[in-house]
Amino acid sequence: MATSIDVQGLPQSRALRALIVRQLSAIFATLRVPPVSARAIFSDENGPKGGDALRCALTVKLPRAASVHVEEWSSTPRLAFDGALVKLERQLARHREGARALRRRPKKYFVAKRLLA
Numbered sequence: 001m002a003t004s005i006d007v008q009g010l011p012q013s014r015a016l017r018a019l020i021v022r023q024l025s026a027i028f029a030t031l032r033v034p035p036v037s038a039r040a041i042f043s044d045e046n047g048p049k050g051g052d053a054l055r056c057a058l059t060v061k062l063p064r065a066a067s068v069h070v071e072e073w074s075s076t077p078r079l080a081f082d083g084a085l086v087k088l089e090r091q092l093a094r095h096r097e098g099a100r101a102l103r104r105r106p107k108k109y110f111v112a113k114r115l116l117a
Contacts, residue, residue, distance in 0.1 A: 003024075003025070003028050003034050003035050003036070003037060003038055004036075004037045004038070005020070005021050005024050005025070005037075005038045005039075005040070006037070006038070006039045006040070007020055007021070007039075007040045007042075008039070008040070008041045008042065009041055009042030009043050010042050010077060013077065016077060016078060016081070019078075019081075020040050020081060023085060024038055024040070024058075024085075027085075027088070027089060027092070031092065031096070032096075033062070033063055035060045035061055035062050035063070036061045036062065036063055037060075037061045038058070038059070038060045038061070039057075039058070039059045039060075040056065040057070040058050040081070040084075041055075041056070041057045041059075042054065042055070042056055042057075042077050042080070042081075043055050043057075045073075053073070053075075054073065054074055054075065054076060054077055054080050055071060055072070055073050055080060056071065056072050056074075056077065056080035056081045056083070056084040057069065057070070057071045057084070058070050058071075058084045058085070058087075058088050060088065060092070062095070065095065068088065068091045068092060068095060070084050070087040070088045070091055071084060071087075072084035072087060
């Protein structure tokens with residue numbers, strides 16, 4: 001199942017779009033179950049005033065789980081994406097570890113059966 005990656009808010013930068021799709025695809029390739037969709041939204045919160053106002057928001061929809069959403073602010077779209085990508089990797093690792101811990105714990109009915117035997 002292929003993951004659809006949608007990039008919004010970058011009207012002219014084809015190279016940055018290609019980089020975003022390539023890096024997100026590389027992260028999704030390491031996951032056991034691929035995400036349903038991913039969205040990268042860039043917006044300039046201050047308009048022409050300048051400053052650290054470019055926001056990159058990454059939202060990844062996982063099957064049978066809640067969506068993972070991260071944001072990063074910076075002065076350039078590339079720096080904002082790089083910061084958001086680091087946060088996304090950390091959130092996906094946390095999600096993966098939580099799922100692994102739940103599988104490892106014995107379920108209450110299994111434990112009760114062992115205690116009664």
